[in-house]
Amino acid sequence: MLIMSILLTIILIVLLVFIYKKREETETKLGWKVVGYFWLGAFAFKVNEIPLPLGFLLFLLLFRPVANVKTKNRSAYLGLAFFLIMHVIFPAVERELFERPRDAVAASNNMFQVDFTNDWMTIRDQIKIDEYARLVYFRADYQKSGQIDRLSYYVVDISEKDSVYYDINFSADTNRYTIRAEKIGVEGLEYVEFVEASRFFEVLDEVQVRNLSLEQPFEGYTLRFDGEWIKDANEYQQKYVILGKEIKTITRDQLPTEGYPINVCGKGKPYELPTGSGVANRCEANADFFFDD
Known part of the structure; x- marks a missing residue:
């Protein structure tokens, strides 16, 4: 310019x-x-x-x-x-x-092998995203082997004038991330209380995704994170707390837990939709794993 x-x-x-x-x-x-x-x-x-x-x-x-x-x-x-x-x-x-869409190379197409922090730093440095950018949403669908079917997340680079929203999508076919940016101005300030993206990926790497498991194995899984701090976890049924590499169960007689919840749901075999418009996987069981900042 x-x-x-x-x-x-x-x-x-x-x-x-x-x-x-x-x-x-x-x-x-x-x-x-x-x-x-x-x-x-x-x-x-x-x-x-x-x-x-x-x-x-x-x-x-x-x-x-x-x-x-x-x-x-x-x-x-x-x-x-x-x-x-x-x-x-x-x-x-x-x-x-x-x-314009930009690409970044991923380390792996397997959820159990991805170095999330490294991938995030590669994207961050290549696209020039602020190191304190906030994670708004994260979702990964993967098979029991860890093979990624779909992975996408959104981060916001917060500024009082030119906050930027980044839509990041992973393709298992190309083993690359595609990043799209959009300036959203002051609207980005509403995400200031969301978790820093670097903290979330640090937690995933430390605890390891394969350890965020359910009580029984399933054909596939969805890992979802909404970025917001939850003050009262009473509404959550099966819940755990992440302490570094450790995962501890939160029992009903314990005090309400607060933190950022990572939700993992287990899905059975795909079934044909009644309308004949495709197939779907029903979430048959789920658990929430809390961590703090």
Whole structure:
């Protein structure tokens, strides 16, 4: 974008000089007037963050050049073109470049072998995500062997002005993550209480996904995490607490547990939907594993 800005500046100077040289008649301080009409045409006024060409509208309504009419009109219209480039074309190009899908290589396509912290750091460094980005949602569907069927998660890079939402999807076919970014502005502040993504992946690596198991084996599993701190775990039935590499059962007679819950559900064999539109796996049992920050 810097190179484009430099090129645009050079082009504008050349065009202003060209407009000045094409003047119809001699006029005192015409060079300054050409520049003034240009800036008038380029002047923008924002209403609810929407830029409006107020300067050009004022030119149309209030300014009636007497001498060098074509020269001054050309300068104002060049200003309008500059307004459109800076406030419409450039932002659209910048957004397109920013939101384009980008890829990162994964360490493994097996849930039991993935180095989540390493994969996260690879994505974070490659895409330039803040190290304190918050995890909003995580879901992985995998077979009893650990083979990943689907894995995706969302993180938010929080800022008071330009918070960024990242949609990260893993493909078992290519063994790569695809990352899509979207600027969400101040809306990102609502996720400030969510867990840091690095903390979540640290917990997964330390406890090991294969140890987040249920009382009986299933054909497949779904591991889901919603990012939010839960203050009262009474509503959760089968629950455990993660203490480093250890997992301890929370019994009903213990005090309510608070923390971030990772939900694991066990699924049976796929069955055909009654509508004939595909197959599904019903969650037959689940448990929640709590950790803190």
